[in-house]
Amino acid sequence: MIRWRRRAAEEGGLPTLRTILARGHFRLVVLAVLLAAVSLTVGGAMLLRSYAQLNLQLAAKTLSYAVEPAVYFGDTEAVHEAIRSVDARETIQRIEVSGKADGLLVAWEPEAGRQDNAFEMWVSRLVWPSAVEMPIHGQSGDVIGKIKVFGSAHGLLSYSMMGVVVGLCCLGLTVLATRMLARKLEEEVVQPLVHVAEVAAAVRNEREFGRRIAPSSIAEVDRFSSDFNGLLAELEGWHKSFVSENQALAHMADHDTLTGLGNRALFERELGRAIERSDATKQAFALLYIDIDHFKLINDTCGHAGGDRVLKEVASRLLAALRARDQAFRLGGDEFAVLVDAWGSETSPDHIRGRLLDAMAEPVALDDDEEIRILVSVGIASYPRDARDAQALVRCADQHMYTSKRRRNLRVI
Secondary structure, eight states: OHHHHHHHHHHTSOOOHHHHOTTOOHHHHHHHHHHHHHHHHHHHHHHHHHHHHHHHHHHHHHHHHHTHHHHHHTOHHHHHHHHHHHTOOTTEEEEEEEETTTEEEEEEOOOTTSSOOHHHHHHHHHHOSSOEEEEEEOTTSOEEEEEEEEEOOHHHHHHHHHHHHHHHHHHHHHHTTTTOOHHHHIIIIIHHHHHHHHHHHHHHHHOOTTOOOOOOSSHHHHHHHHHHHHHHHHHHHHHHHHHHHHHHHHHHHHBOTTTOSBOHHHHHHHHHHHHHHHHHHOOOEEEEEEEETTHHHHHHHHHHHHHHHHHHHHHHHHHHHSOTTOEEEEEETTEEEEEEOSOOTTSOHHHHHHHHHHHTOSOEEOTTSOEEOOOEEEEEEEETTTOSSHHHHHHHHHHHHHHHHHHHHHHHO
16 A cells, blocks of 8 residues: 555556556446446437427427418428528428428428438438428418428437447446456445436436536546546537527417517417406406508519518517517518507507507618508407407407508598
């Protein structure tokens, strides 16, 4: 012991595993390392697979909204553009968009260099034996097509290969422990490896990606801990990336890509919540239904680019005229809706409608230095005064909007 301590002091560094544990138990160390590496790799792969599955579902849901107009008109180029706008990542191997009457419209695959090889395709079929399917609903609610999203195992295989490499490196380090000292085994080797297994179990079962292994006083074990912590940091990065991407896809699924306003699906959910709040608090709220007059003529005269410019400008002015707690949505085409929360004497729905009409008074500047004046028709329905359920409230606001539009047209005549 004295000789060993003198040699370590002379070398001026950490003692090696061979020096400390000259007569160790090699099989026990190998088993502990393999259990830790396999449990983390398998647990991480299962976790990444679950996030990839959620990613596929969100991508299919997002695309079902994005390609609906293109599928309705059979425009394959617009379908391709919508798919590219979703920015499909390594978790997607193939996307198929089919129309109800036209059959397969578009079969999208990644660009050359991003496509899976034969082995990756085999693993993808094993992990995802069937594609994620999502129906495409038209404006009337009828199913006009469907989307199939096929998963790719490229990311899972990359992570698994990295886990195997790190595991093999760690296993190589344990070969140095063939001559371990028995009385140092429990203190210097077994306990750190047990901690590795505990951390791996916590990451797999409790999703504690911030856990790390403490440094060791043995050079090889400390290097193993560093590599293991590197693998944990890599897994934590993958987790954050998937969470961020899923949040982005969830936002795209609930918002209009052109104007940034909530879409029809989000409007229906928020309308239901507003009714529940009103029933609980006994406070009324109002629905404003907004339509751009002669929008088809604007599209025909100024082109789709001009029409898109008008829609974005209307959405911007709509948000500027509302209060912070009010919500605006684009329901589709040139139709918008606003949920007006409880109001006071100076912020009634009629007052907000007046602010909306004033905000639309300024002409919209187009890209070719031309200007166009826009008119909107606004219908108001109050809950629970005008209706007692969501559908009736929407119908009432829609009828009032068309009544306003007809009165304006009669005045023009």
